[in-house]
Amino acid sequence: MIIKTFKMLTAGLILAGVAACGAVTSNSKAVFMLVDASGTYVREVPDAVVTAKLLTSKLNSNDMFAFGEIGSCSFSDSSLVVRRTLPGTPSEAAYAKQAVFENLEAYAETVQPTGWTDIRGGLRYAAAELEQSDQASRYIVLVSDLVEDVSPDCDTSSLELDLEGITVIVTNVTRSDRDASDPNAYFERLEAWEALVEDAGGTWVHANSRDRLLEYMF
Amino acid sequence: MFGLAWTDWQLWLVVAGIILLLYVGRPYLHGLFRGIFFGLAYVLRDVARRLENAGNNIYRQYIELVAAHTAETLEQRLVSQEMKLEKRAPEIDRRISGIVDKLDTNQSDLSETLEAFRAVDLDERTLDAVRNRIEANGTGQSRAKLASAASDVRRAVKEELSPLRPQINALRSELKPMAENITRLRSISNELSRSSKQINKDLATFEECIHPDYERRRDAAQRQSILIPWLLSLLVMTVALTGVFLNFFLIQRPMAEIVGDDLQVMGVGLPTAAALVVIFLEAVAGIVLMDAAGITKITLISTLPRIHKRVLLYAAFAFLAAFSFFEAILAIQREVLIGIDQETTRRALGELPGEAGGETGGISLTMIGQMVLAILIPWLLAVAAIPLETVVQNFILILRLVMHQITIFLAFIFAIVATVLKAIGLFVLRVYDLLIFLPLTIERMFRRFRRPARKKQASGAT
Numbered sequence: 001m002i003i004k005t006f007k008m009l010t011a012g013l014i015l016a017g018v019a020a021c022g023a024v025t026s027n028s029k030a031v032f033m034l035v036d037a038s039g040t041y042v043r044e045v046p047d048a049v050v051t052a053k054l055l056t057s058k059l060n061s062n063d064m065f066a067f068g069e070i071g072s073c074s075f076s077d078s079s080l081v082v083r084r085t086l087p088g089t090p091s092e093a094a095y096a097k098q099a100v101f102e103n104l105e106a107y108a109e110t111v112q113p114t115g116w117t118d119i120r121g122g123l124r125y126a127a128a129e130l131e132q133s134d135q136a137s138r139y140i141v142l143v144s145d146l147v148e149d150v151s152p153d154c155d156t157s158s159l160e161l162d163l164e165g166i167t168v169i170v171t172n173v174t175r176s177d178r179d180a181s182d183p184n185a186y187f188e189r190l191e192a193w194e195a196l197v198e199d200a201g202g203t204w205v206h207a208n209s210r211d212r213l214l215e216y217m218f
Numbered sequence: 219m220f221g222l223a224w225t226d227w228q229l230w231l232v233v234a235g236i237i238l239l240l241y242v243g244r245p246y247l248h249g250l251f252r253g254i255f256f257g258l259a260y261v262l263r264d265v266a267r268r269l270e271n272a273g274n275n276i277y278r279q280y281i282e283l284v285a286a287h288t289a290e291t292l293e294q295r296l297v298s299q300e301m302k303l304e305k306r307a308p309e310i311d312r313r314i315s316g317i318v319d320k321l322d323t324n325q326s327d328l329s330e331t332l333e334a335f336r337a338v339d340l341d342e343r344t345l346d347a348v349r350n351r352i353e354a355n356g357t358g359q360s361r362a363k364l365a366s367a368a369s370d371v372r373r374a375v376k377e378e379l380s381p382l383r384p385q386i387n388a389l390r391s392e393l394k395p396m397a398e399n400i401t402r403l404r405s406i407s408n409e410l411s412r413s414s415k416q417i418n419k420d421l422a423t424f425e426e427c428i429h430p431d432y433e434r435r436r437d438a439a440q441r442q443s444i445l446i447p448w449l450l451s452l453l454v455m456t457v458a459l460t461g462v463f464l465n466f467f468l469i470q471r472p473m474a475e476i477v478g479d480d481l482q483v484m485g486v487g488l489p490t491a492a493a494l495v496v497i498f499l500e501a502v503a504g505i506v507l508m509d510a511a512g513i514t515k516i517t518l519i520s521t522l523p524r525i526h527k528r529v530l531l532y533a534a535f536a537f538l539a540a541f542s543f544f545e546a547i548l549a550i551q552r553e554v555l556i557g558i559d560q561e562t563t564r565r566a567l568g569e570l571p572g573e574a575g576g577e578t579g580g581i582s583l584t585m586i587g588q589m590v591l592a593i594l595i596p597w598l599l600a601v602a603a604i605p606l607e608t609v610v611q612n613f614i615l616i617l618r619l620v621m622h623q624i625t626i627f628l629a630f631i632f633a634i635v636a637t638v639l640k641a642i643g644l645f646v647l648r649v650y651d652l653l654i655f656l657p658l659t660i661e662r663m664f665r666r667f668r669r670p671a672r673k674k675q676a677s678g679a680t
Contacts, residue, residue: 024481024482024483024488025481025482025485026480026481026482027480027481027482027487028480050566050567050568053565053566053567053568054566054567056566057562057563057565057566060479060480061474061478061479061480062478062480063480088478088480089474089475089476089478090471090474090475090479090555090558090559091475091551091554091555091558094555094558094559094561094562095558097562097566098561098562098565101562101565101566
């Protein structure tokens with residue numbers, strides 16, 4: 001009890017003293033990871049889960065992490081696997097991260113391929129979630145081959161996106177057999193998505209490996 | 219020149235015109251040049267003089283400061299030596315008295331032994347017996363009889379000396395402690411003589427430092443070394459600073475457990491800033507402790523009344539003890555955090571909990587090491603206040619010395635520039651006169667011609 005009071009007092013005094021000068025800023029992050037689970041790309045999910053766990057393990061206290069699935073109709077709460085804001089102290093944050101790992105592992109074991117790929121819906125959902133967070137930097141990590149294929153019941157191809165202040169990092173953009181016969185199509189796809197994100201006010205980053213992704217974020 | 223050849227008469231006319239103009243304007247232009255060059259030289263020389271005075275004043279202040287500081291240090295040393303001697307005086311007295319008593323006892327024992335030796339007197343019978351035997355030997359020429367006589371003599375002497383044996387033994391046993399006591403006395407004497415020499419030397423320097431004559435004070439101050447103690451203190455401070463860095467890395471991470479790690483203060487992470495604040499507080503507590511204990515005089519605490527100093531001493535001691543305890547807790551927390559983070563990383567990589575092994579939990583040797591360091595470092599920081607005092611004091615003195623050198627150098631530069639300007643001014647005037655040498659020569663000739671006529675007029679009038 002005494003130690004807790006002492007902790008609170010110390011933190012309070014330091015913060016009050018410096019905040020009065022307006023010199024206190026936050027470096028917390030909010031990360032929404034969207035993973036494509038459609039068709040053959042579902043086999044990339046276990047790898048994406050490892051990436052998600054590594055990314056989570058590097059987050060600090062008060063950072064937010066969410067993991068969602070890109071499926072047939074992604075703008076839905078059912079596509080959200082886990083969403084967690086890490087507690088304020090490093091030890092509690094570490095335990096929270098371990099809890100997130102359990103959720104992710106459970107998801108990886110039960111994931112089923114979806115028939116359609118609604119990337120825009122997923123982006124919209126992630127952007128809406130991030131908008132509500134009060135972290136200083138916001139990221140959407142998109143793990144997909146970026147081949148959008150929307151169902152007639154959930155056509156989001158003309159959906160307006162608002163990605164102001166959000167950095168969209170795409171990773172593990174796999175090349176399909178079709179891309180092998182027409183490499184330009186792969187780059188055109190990337191460019192099209194880049195233009196879409198930038199038109200929506202976001203920042204586009206293509207990380208072609210897990211290491212580059214982690215390097216960029218931390 | 220002016221588009222004219224040297225042979226053109228117009229050119230010579232222009233030159234003559236210019237020379238005439240220069241001749242007519244000579245008093246004014248001379249005045250102008252004098253004003254510019256000599257005036258500037260005068261101003262610069264004045265500045266140089268002022269700078270030199272300022273430099274000398276700075277040096278004088280430096281000398282006074284060094285003398286005062288040395289006098290203060292020596293005064294403290296003399297007072298402490300006096301107190302030490304006062305404390306030791308009864309002990310030295312007791313030791314000397316003991317040794318002297320022992321020497322007295324030894325002396326009386328020796329006197330007794332001496333008397334016993336004096337009392338030794340081979341009696342006449344023994345001598346007669348010897349004589350008779352020798353005579354008998356002389357007549358009988360028997361070797362057996364000679365041997366018998368010798369043995370009789372030996373026996374007789376032995377009998378005479380046997381009462382002296384205990385005295386000889388006593389003498390032998392007395393000699394060793396006597397030598398030891400003399401050595402002790404000599405060492406005490408040497409020690410006292412060393413102390414008195416040091417005190418005399420300090421006293422002489424102290425008197426020089428407070429002497430009314432500035433020259434004497436200056437000589438005493440110039441003998442004091444400023445740079446070497448400063449460099450040594452700087453070295454010790456650097457070592458202390460490495461301790462600060464070590465301390466910082468020990469407490470920075472677990473501080474996040476107290477203040478969180480998502481905020482930044484002017485670009486610095488909050489745990490980093492908090493760790494630095496803790497270290498600064500420890501340093502402040504250390505300085506207060508040393509000042510209140512009378513070891514250093516960095517702050518004004520040394521001028522406070524004794525009771526206030528005592529209160530501050532206890533408060534600083536309590537704070538440092540609390541910081542030690544606090545840092546020890548942080549050391550434990552640091553180790554716990556490392557363990558949790560390692561576990562999290564292992565799980566992120568897909569390893570099962572506890573799969574890596576080697577982790578026993580509880581208190582490890584590393585943790586004990588960290589705790590010991592955490593407990594010691596605040597006190598080491600407190601001790602760092604001692605060299606800090608020398609660093610600060612001598613730095614101010616060195617700064618004064620550097621300022622003196624800079625000022626004197628500037629004065630020298632200004633004086634040189636003034637001299638050069640004056641020389642240039644003179645050169646310009648000479649060149650000017652050289653250009654109009656013809657009209658000047660005519661003028662001089664005219665004056666020489668007119669001077670005798672004036673003299674004649676003047677003598678005629680009288």
